[in-house]
Structure formats: C-alpha cells, structure tokens
Amino acid sequence: DFQLTQSPSFLSASLGxxxxxxCRASQDIRNYLVWYQxxxxxxxxxxxxxxxxxxxxxxxxxxxxGSGTEFxxxxxxxxxxxxxxxxxxxxxxYPVTFGQGTRLExx
Amino acid sequence: QVQxxxxxxxxxxxxxxxxxxxxxxxxxxxxxxxxxTWIRQPAxxxxxxxxxxxYRGNTYYSPSFxxxxxxxxxxxxxxxxxxLTSVNAADTAVYYCARWYNKSPFRWFDPWGQGILVTVSS
Numbered sequence: 001d002f003q004l005t006q007s008p009s010f011l012s013a014s015l016g017x018x019x020x021x022x023c024r025a026s027q028d029i030r031n032y033l034v035w036y037q038x039x040x041x042x043x044x045x046x047x048x049x050x051x052x053x054x055x056x057x058x059x060x061x062x063x064x065x066g067s068g069t070e071f072x073x074x075x076x077x078x079x080x081x082x083x084x085x086x087x088x089x090x091x092x093x094y095p096v097t098f099g100q101g102t103r104l105e106x107x
Numbered sequence: 108q109v110q111x112x113x114x115x116x117x118x119x120x121x122x123x124x125x126x127x128x129x130x131x132x133x134x135x136x137x138x139x140x141x142x143x144t145w146i147r148q149p150a151x152x153x154x155x156x157x158x159x160x161x162y163r164g165n166t167y168y169s170p171s172f173x174x175x176x177x178x179x180x181x182x183x184x185x186x187x188x189x190x191l192t193s194v195n196a197a198d199t200a201v202y203y204c205a206r207w208y209n210k211s212p213f214r215w216f217d218p219w220g221q222g223i224l225v226t227v228s229s
Contacts, residue, residue: 001170034215043203043219044154050212087154091207091214095169096144096156 002027002090006099012107017078021102023071023088031067032092038085038101047086048073080106109133111204111220118226119198125191125225129204135182137162142207143187144216145178147200155200159207160187194227201225 003026031051036044048064088099115127144159158168
C-alpha cells in the first residue's frame with residue numbers, strides 16, 4: 001500500500017499566519033496527490049488536485065506543491081474559515097489511501 | 108450540478124449486514140471518466156477508502172474490506188449501493204459516497220454526499 005503520513009497531526013496558529021502541512025508518501029506517487037478540507041460535521045471539500053492545481057472557487061491563499069514522495073499544503077494568511085481538518089489522499093494506485101489528517105485550530 | 112445523498116439504516120446489529128444507497132442527482136453518465144466510490148470515517152479518526160464501481164459494473168475494493176463488501180450500481184435509478192457483511196462495533200462510522208473523477212492526469216473525489224452515521228450496536 002502507499003502509506004501517507006501527515007505532519008503535524010495538530011497545529012495551532014493565529015489569524016494571518018502562514019502555515020504549512022506536509023504529506024509524505026511511502027513510495028513514489030508521482031503527482032497524484034489531493035488535498036481536502038473538512039469542517040466538523042461536514043463532508044470533505046476538494047481543495048487541490050494533482051498536487052498543485054487549485055480547484056475552482058478555492059481561495060488563492062491555498063497552494064500545494066511537491067511530487068514523488070513529499071508534498072506540502074500552504075495557507076499564506078489564515079482566515080477564520082480556514083480552521084478545519086486537512087486530509088491528503090493518493091490516487092496513484094490502489095488501494096486509495098488518505099493521510100491521518102491535520103487539525104488546524106486557532107491559537 | 109451533481110449532488111450525492113446517502114440513505115439507509117442508522118443502526119445495525121452486530122453480525123448483520125450494513126446496507127446503504129447513494130442517490131446521484133443529475134444521473135450516472137455512461138462515461139469512463141468517473142467511478143462511484145464509498146469512504147468511511149470513524150468518529151475522531153481519518154478517512155478510509157472502501158471501494159469503487161465503474162458504470163460498466165466493474166469494481167475494486169480495498170483489501171481491508173474485500174472479503175465483506177459489495178458495491179453495486181443501478182443506473183436506471185441513478186443509485187449505487189454498499190453492502191458490508193458481518194459488521195461489528197469497529198464498523199461504526201460516518202459513511203460517505205462520492206464521485207471519483209479519473210481522467211489522467213486529473214483524479215479527485217468530488218462531490219461528496221453529506222455522510223450518514225451508521226452505528227453498530229445490539
């Protein structure tokens with residue numbers, strides 16, 4: 001299986017901060033890495049696919065980078081609505097796998 | 108705009124079969140660009156992929172569920188379904204259905220249903 005390890009698991013930050021979340025794959029997944037945002041009681045929302053392509057309607061303060069085994073999600077200036085849990089997912093090969101999630105909270 | 112909605116019992120007894128349906132508003136196209144997929148999320152935990160089905164009916168299941176799971180498709184009803192047999196408390200989770208766009212190099216799950224909580228308890 002292609003294991004994904006997110007770090008950190010928990011992140012406390014302030015409004016306006018720049019934050020980065022890392023997702024590491026156990027094997028090369030090329031650029032088939034997707035990022036989702038999930039708020040409590042809600043389904044995950046697609047943010048970024050192909051490691052760095054922003055989904056339509058997603059604010060430009062979100063960006064993704066990486067290929068192969070190391071990927072990052074960056075939020076350039078945290079807004080109140082950004083406090084949520086972020087999940088990475090690999091779609092390079094079966095079985096589909098997700099990272100364990102990163103919970104982003106207000107400091 | 109395509110929307111997905113899960114339905115089914117919210118409570119299932121141990122050793123019984125969990126059965127859920129996902130209704131796709133806007134229809135299930137005869138397109139090789141999409142799969143229809145199930146994911147679950149135990150309380151306070153991460154997302155677990157269960158399996159997927161193609162409009163032609165071919166399936167692929169996660170090895171974690173392969174021995175217990177069946178996903179089926181009814182295009183006339185614009186629905187696909189999940190059956191998970193021999194459930195136990197560890198199968199208690201929110202279950203999501205989603206559309207998987209799969210036209211290389213573009214792959215993603217979107218949209219997702221709102222999710223349905225299934226509790227396994229006697």
